[in-house]
Amino acid sequence: MMSANLSAIFYLISGVLFILALRGLSSPETSRQGNFFGILGMIIAITVTFLSVGNFSSGFVYVLIFLLIGGLIGAFIAYKIPMTAMPELVAGFHSLVGLAAVFVAIAAFLNPEAFNLGTQGDIKLGSLIEMSIGAAVGAITFSGSIIAFLKLQGIMSGSPITFKGQHPLNALILISIVVVTYLLCSTQSSNLFWILLAISFLIGFLLIIPIGGADMPVVISMLNSYSGWAAAGIGFTLENTALIITGALVGSSGAILSYIMCKGMNRSFFNVILGGFGATEQSTKSENKEQKPVKNGNAEDAAFLMKNASSVIIVPGYGMAVAQAQHALREMVDTLKKNDIKVTYAIHPVAGRMPGHMNVLLAEANVPYDEVFELEEINNDFANTDVAFVIGANDVTNPIAKTDPQSPIYGMPVLDVEKCKSVLFVKRSLSPGYAGIDNDLFYRENTLMLFADAKKMTEDITKNL
Amino acid sequence: MEIDPFIFRLSIFILSIFIGYYVVWSVTPSLHTPLMSVTNAISSVIIVGAIIAGLAGNSENIFNISSIFGFLAIALAAINIFGGFLVTQRMLAMYKKKKKG
Numbered sequence: 001m002m003s004a005n006l007s008a009i010f011y012l013i014s015g016v017l018f019i020l021a022l023r024g025l026s027s028p029e030t031s032r033q034g035n036f037f038g039i040l041g042m043i044i045a046i047t048v049t050f051l052s053v054g055n056f057s058s059g060f061v062y063v064l065i066f067l068l069i070g071g072l073i074g075a076f077i078a079y080k081i082p083m084t085a086m087p088e089l090v091a092g093f094h095s096l097v098g099l100a101a102v103f104v105a106i107a108a109f110l111n112p113e114a115f116n117l118g119t120q121g122d123i124k125l126g127s128l129i130e131m132s133i134g135a136a137v138g139a140i141t142f143s144g145s146i147i148a149f150l151k152l153q154g155i156m157s158g159s160p161i162t163f164k165g166q167h168p169l170n171a172l173i174l175i176s177i178v179v180v181t182y183l184l185c186s187t188q189s190s191n192l193f194w195i196l197l198a199i200s201f202l203i204g205f206l207l208i209i210p211i212g213g214a215d216m217p218v219v220i221s222m223l224n225s226y227s228g229w230a231a232a233g234i235g236f237t238l239e240n241t242a243l244i245i246t247g248a249l250v251g252s253s254g255a256i257l258s259y260i261m262c263k264g265m266n267r268s269f270f271n272v273i274l275g276g277f278g279a280t281e282q283s284t285k286s287e288n289k290e291q292k293p294v295k296n297g298n299a300e301d302a303a304f305l306m307k308n309a310s311s312v313i314i315v316p317g318y319g320m321a322v323a324q325a326q327h328a329l330r331e332m333v334d335t336l337k338k339n340d341i342k343v344t345y346a347i348h349p350v351a352g353r354m355p356g357h358m359n360v361l362l363a364e365a366n367v368p369y370d371e372v373f374e375l376e377e378i379n380n381d382f383a384n385t386d387v388a389f390v391i392g393a394n395d396v397t398n399p400i401a402k403t404d405p406q407s408p409i410y411g412m413p414v415l416d417v418e419k420c421k422s423v424l425f426v427k428r429s430l431s432p433g434y435a436g437i438d439n440d441l442f443y444r445e446n447t448l449m450l451f452a453d454a455k456k457m458t459e460d461i462t463k464n465l
Numbered sequence: 466m467e468i469d470p471f472i473f474r475l476s477i478f479i480l481s482i483f484i485g486y487y488v489v490w491s492v493t494p495s496l497h498t499p500l501m502s503v504t505n506a507i508s509s510v511i512i513v514g515a516i517i518a519g520l521a522g523n524s525e526n527i528f529n530i531s532s533i534f535g536f537l538a539i540a541l542a543a544i545n546i547f548g549g550f551l552v553t554q555r556m557l558a559m560y561k562k563k564k565k566g
Binding site: 011014015018019021022023025026027028031032034035038039041042045046049050053055058059060062063066067068069070071072073074075077078079081083086089090093094096097099100101103104106107108110111113114115126220221224227228231232234235236237238239240241242243244245246247248249250251252253254256257260347349354355356357359360363364366368369370371372374 | 470471474477478479481482484485486488489490491492493494495496497498499500501502503504505506507508509510511512513514515516517518519520521522527528529530531532534535536537538539540541542543544545546547548549550551552553554555556557558559560561562563
């Protein structure tokens with residue numbers, strides 16, 4: 001059996017390796033090494049746990065069996081999952097972290113001796129508080145992620161579910177969580193522990209249902225953060241440094257991603273989590289706009305414009321992924337490059353259904369990452385570019401966000417595509433985007449609308465080049 | 466007077482939040498999706514608690530309620546660990562630089 005001090009040092013090492021794993025993601029070149037550090041840290045943590053418990057006689061085989069079952073399922077999912085489904089996968093994974101935290105807390109509550117936390121009915125007060133926090137946050141993460149998963153998967157409608165008295169009800173439940181935790185800690189009653197879990201599951205569910213499908217990038221990031229805090233809570237209970245460090249890392253990571261996503265939509269965090277966006281502001285103004293003239297083009301026109309351009313910026317959005325057009329798009333770009341046309345990609349922070357989603361989809365289509373630029377890096381280049389090719393994006397290009405203070409998206413950072421000499425806008429119809437706002441860009445002098453399926457249109461353009 | 470060990474853990478926790486803050490801001494936005502999947506994988510280090518619970522049963526009583534929850538948590542965390550790291554690796558392998566020439 002390993003001494004407690006030695007195992008604590010190894011847990012610290014694995015915590016440091018996890019920090020290096022995230023550090024590696026600062027550039028694609030170092031990222032693969034970073035992932036390796038992460039795996040190494042995990043192997044160390046698990047090995048040390050086995051050695052420090054040192055009880056290989058009885059449960060050991062079953063531990064390995066369950067480890068293997070979970071590992072096989074995880075590996076299978078990792079290889080099968082299409083890249084378009086990454087948001088669902090991550091939401092699903094968050095729910096598992098949450099549930100695992102709940103289960104560990106239950107195990108510790110029922111058998112505190114095994115964790116050195118006292119005896120049942122007489123758990124150390126500090127440990128009990130930490131355990132309750134870990135369990136409650138874990139439960140919220142679990143049920144919240146399940147709802148996020150169902151919404152992303154399309155099993156549940158993406159539209160916000162709101163009802164009268166929603167916010168007071170949520171506030172009441174949150175207060176009761178605090179009260180039950182307090183009572184639990186003073187009475188050690190196991191009934192209160194189960195009640196705490198039940199209301200935490202309930203609030204997780206209630207917190208996510210009013211949030212619209214389009215806000216899922218924020219929700220996923222937020223749940224990412226929660227899963228970290230849950231892990232940290234359990235880490236305090238188990239007095240485990242690796243778990244505390246990891247929990248803090250993941251918690252702040254998710255919080256930063258939520259912040260970046262909110263900023264990308266110019267909305268406050270509370271505005272997003274209180275929900276109902278899209279349902280309230282949708283019907284503001286859709287009058288007389290329909291009569292405005294729109295320039296309608298076909299694949300030949302688009303090909304002609306691009307052939308005579310010297311530079312093209314592609315603006316992809318989630319619609320591209322829905323139409324599975326990324327490979328066709330890459331082929332079109334290859335053809336353009338053969339004609340010595342400079343092609344780059346511009347990605348808005350909230351393009352796609354989760355942070356960085358569009359980058360992964362382009363990488364999968366073999367687009368080199370050094371041709372892909374973020375909004376701040378590329379926004380000034382539109383003015384010196386001949387053609388902007390907008391495919392599957394909409395609201396993130398809407399110039400009204402810069403000009404109309406009445407608009408719900410006013411102040412949101414947008415890509416200045418209208419500054420290009422000409423804009424090609426691939427879209428199925430003139431219908432507005434998720435925010436329900438008409439895009440001013442459609443009616444601009446220099447915009448040519450290409451009404452078609454994104455994949456088919458891209459293929460047709462390639463044929464005409 | 467001795468300092469409660471909890472304070473040391475709290476110090477580690479607070480400092481780690483700051484490390485997390487600076488490290489995550491330095492992550493390039495194009496890798497935010499792999500960031501989420503890898504944080505998923507590492508937060509499943511919660512498996513250490515599950516293993517302790519799973520190993521706690523004695524030979525007459527391998528499956529008591531506590532260890533059963535431990536075993537279930539092991540399986541859940543293992544899905545995340547393997548799934549998280551492997552899917553991250555799969556994504557990172559796709560990020561390629563422009564071919565020269």
